[in-house]
Amino acid sequence: MNILIIHGPNLNFLGQREPEIYGSLTIEGLNALIKKHAALKKAKVRIFQSNCEGHIIDLIAANMTWADWLIINPAAYTHYSYAIRDAIKASGLPAVEVHLSDISKRENFRKRSVTAGVCVKQIKGLGHNSYIKAIDFCAAQ
Numbered sequence: 032m033n034i035l036i037i038h039g040p041n042l043n044f045l046g047q048r049e050p051e052i053y054g055s056l057t058i059e060g061l062n063a064l065i066k067k068h069a070a071l072k073k074a075k076v077r078i079f080q081s082n083c084e085g086h087i088i089d090l091i092a093a094n095m096t097w098a099d100w101l102i103i104n105p106a107a108y109t110h111y112s113y114a115i116r117d118a119i120k121a122s123g124l125p126a127v128e129v130h131l132s133d134i135s136k137r138e139n140f141r142k143r144s145v146t147a148g149v150c151v152k153q154i155k156g157l158g159h160n161s162y163i164k165a166i167d168f169c170a171a172q
């Protein structure tokens with residue numbers, strides 16, 4: 032199983048960015064955990080982080096024939112990017128939307144996800160375990 036993992040904008044700041052909300056793990060630490068867990072589940076991963084909407088769309092397009100699954104944390108784009116929503120849908124990939132924090136319990140603007148409707152599942156609020164559970168979900172299908 033091949034899993035494309037995309038971290039959206041500002042996730043490069045993990046570890047120093049609001050650690051009380053997003054945890055103290057850096058993106059390198061998070062990616063190391065993801066790779067270790069994926070290997071346990073016999074899944075191959077390609078992991079990217081981008082701060083740019085168009086680049087995220089290009090990453091989906093460039094990897095969609097390789098991938099069996101997409102795990103995406105669209106970060107702030109979750110709340111307003113119809114372009115990323117359309118790219119997920121256009122790829123035809125089954126997608127899992129993940130969030131470190133519980134977006135349903137934060138500011139009102141975070142409560143709405145425009146991308147969740149084209150994903151088969153949303154996993155939120157578990158910190159780095161949101162990604163681990165997403166890999167488990169993909170591996171179980």
Ligand code: DQA
Pocket residue numbers: 040041042104105106107108109129130131132133134141
């Ligand atoms: C986030 C939640 C978003 O609202 C926020 O803009 C992020 C991270 C999360 O993982 O909890 O950048 O997607």
